[in-house]
Amino acid sequence: MDTEMLFKMLCGIVAGVMVVYYFRRQKKLLSIAIGALTGCAALFIVNKYGGNFGVNVPLNLFNVSGSLVLGAPFVVFVVIMNFL
Structure with a gap:
């Protein structure tokens, strides 16, 4: 199971x-x-200041809609998956 499939399941x-x-x-x-x-x-905070910590989270349709629907837990999952 790859990380993208794991991310989508989570x-x-x-x-x-x-x-x-x-x-x-x-x-x-x-x-x-x-x-x-x-x-x-x-x-937006992770997008703006994440580069200082090695996290690159772009503002695209998937990330914005995911954060609107799921809230902060979605952003936490995106950051975690970025390190994997």
Whole structure:
């Protein structure tokens, strides 16, 4: 199993967990908005300052949409997979 397949499987698992988490909250829209905001903020911070630590995370459609839907855990997975 290569790292790309492992990454996609982990993103699918995290997406399922996040959907369940969002729909169990009382304030669903607020939870989704905060998750998207923290995910985008984490992605932009890693993109801007990641080069200082040897992490290159480009801003492309996949990364931006992943951080919007999955939040900060997606960015953590991207950084981890970057080191593998």
